Amino acid sequence: MLLxxxxxxxxxxxxxxxSGATAAEPLLLVxxxxxxxxxxxxxxxxxxxxxxxxxxxxxxHALTAGAIGTTTLAVMTxxxxxYTGRVLSRGAAGKIGRTGRDLRRSHATLGRAWWCCxxxxx
Numbered sequence: 001m002l003l004x005x006x007x008x009x010x011x012x013x014x015x016x017x018x019s020g021a022t023a024a025e026p027l028l029l030v031x032x033x034x035x036x037x038x039x040x041x042x043x044x045x046x047x048x049x050x051x052x053x054x055x056x057x058x059x060x061h062a063l064t065a066g067a068i069g070t071t072t073l074a075v076m077t078x079x080x081x082x083y084t085g086r087v088l089s090r091g092a093a094g095k096i097g098r099t100g101r102d103l104r105r106s107h108a109t110l111g112r113a114w115w116c117c118x119x120x121x122x
Contacts, residue, residue, distance in 0.1 A: 003046030
């Protein structure tokens with residue numbers, strides 16, 4: 001119940017930030033998206049504790065890959081572009097999405113390769 005209450009409070013906080021107003025600046029919007037994953041992950045974890053039909057792994061995935069991954073990529077992109085003197089432009093937000101997509105694809109490929117090796121050993 002405490003996780004659901006925390007998720008509700010964080011959703012209220014996120015809504016007060018007026019995330020829609022950041023649509024013109026994708027590098028800022030993606031930070032709001034990362035925080036949204038935190039809300040979703042906390043809510044899923046709370047529901048997983050209450051209801052066995054919701055897998056706990058989905059909540060953990062939302063918190064780790066969603067919240068931590070999105071926020072980390074967003075901060076790294078902003079910091080790198082700022083430190084190198086590049087303009088913080090709309091193109092950078094697309095690179096965040098492409099990087100996430102590429103990481104997801106490589107993870108899936110490496111995961112399949114690893115699983116094939118494990119199956120052969122058994």
